[in-house]
Amino acid sequence: MKIAITGATGQLGQLVVQKLKEKKIEAELVALVRNPEKAASLGIEARTFDYDQPNTLPQALEGIDHLVFISGSEIGKREAQHYNVIKAAKQAQVKKIAYTSLLHADTSSMILAPEHLATERMLMESDIPYTILRNGWYTENYTAGLKQAVEQGVIIGSAGNGKISSATREDYAEAIAEVITNDAHTGKTYELAGDQTYTMQDLAAEVRKQTSxxxxxxxxxxxxxxxxxxxxxxxxxxxxxxASLDYSASKNDLYNQDQILSKLIKRPTTQLHQAVKQALA
Known part of the structure; x- marks a missing residue:
């Protein structure tokens, strides 16, 4: 069996490759990336894969059984790009796709939601077996700039008192590795978020606690x-x-308490204090 991962050199993609390796499954892993040279450190086969080059995609997917489809990063271009990928997967007779969508894509006010929802519809209409992973926010979206925030004594944003149920990229990567290797998840749509919910005020309080x-x-x-x-x-x-995405967080678009993510990975999701500690180290 061959499992391919789009965007395998990205921050999430690299972790997905790592988590699939840790599973020690009998499958060959293939990195689908714009620049295969950058994928050398992954230690797996790498193929050129550019969402904007539809004519080249079916060949790149040749022999692929399962596809981890990490959504594109260019807002406004993704619906067309994702159409190219799904069409190519159908041509290449890919047997299963796991797609990274957005938390509550069908009700979210986030500007990202329409493109994700359109992709979900395309998947459903493709007749390719799929699992949709509606991922919440990465905790790293908030912790990446904490050292600078500590220097300045302030965290700024537009999230207000919005409740945020984020998880780390590693948490989400582990869930992706689980669903792409387990047929029990086929046909499911999962709302994925962290077990713990916090506000930006809570984040600031945690940073104060750890840094004094x-x-x-x-x-x-x-x-x-x-x-x-x-x-x-x-x-x-x-x-x-x-700024628009952060304002959407003030409307609780990033809040979810289903705890499906922790059930999928069979452990609690990474706590805020752990993520803050790692970011400040």
Whole structure:
């Protein structure tokens, strides 16, 4: 059996490869990446795979049985890109797809939701057996900039008092490895989120506790937050998108208490204090 992973050199993709290796299953792993040279460190076969080059995709998927389909990263381009991948998978007779969607994609106010929902529909209409993993936020989205935040004494954002049920990339990667190797999950749509729910104020309190330094969360209006992100060097479009996503968190779009993720990985999801400790180390 051959299992292919799209975006295998990305932060999530690399972890999926690692988790599949740890399972010690009788399967060959294939990295589907834009630049196979960058995949050398993964120690598996690598094939050129560019969502924007539809004519090359069926050949790249030749002989692939199961496909871990990690969604593209370019907002606004993903519906067309994902159509290319699903069409190619059908041509190549891929037997199963696990797709990384968005938490509550059918009800979320997030700007990412429509593209994910369109992809889910395409999958359902493709006749390819699938599992949809509606992933919540990565805890790393909040912890990646904590060292700088500690220096400045402030965490800024537009999430307000929104409840966030995030999990780490490793948690999600473990779930992906489980569903792509276990046919019991075929045909299912899973809402995946962390066991623990927190607010940005809770995050600031945890950082204060671990550093003994003064740090506060300052909530900004969406437009003002976008302007701040531009000031630190983000392009206008990306800054607006980030601010919009953060504002959506204030509406509890990232809140979920089903605890399906921890059931899939057969352990509790990574706690906030652990993720903060790792980020500050």
């Amino acid at each position: 330094k003064s740090i506060e969360f300052v909530n900004l209006p969406e437009k003002e937050y976008a302007e701040k992100l531009q000031q630190v060097g983000l392009p206008q479009g990306i800054a607006k998108a980030f």
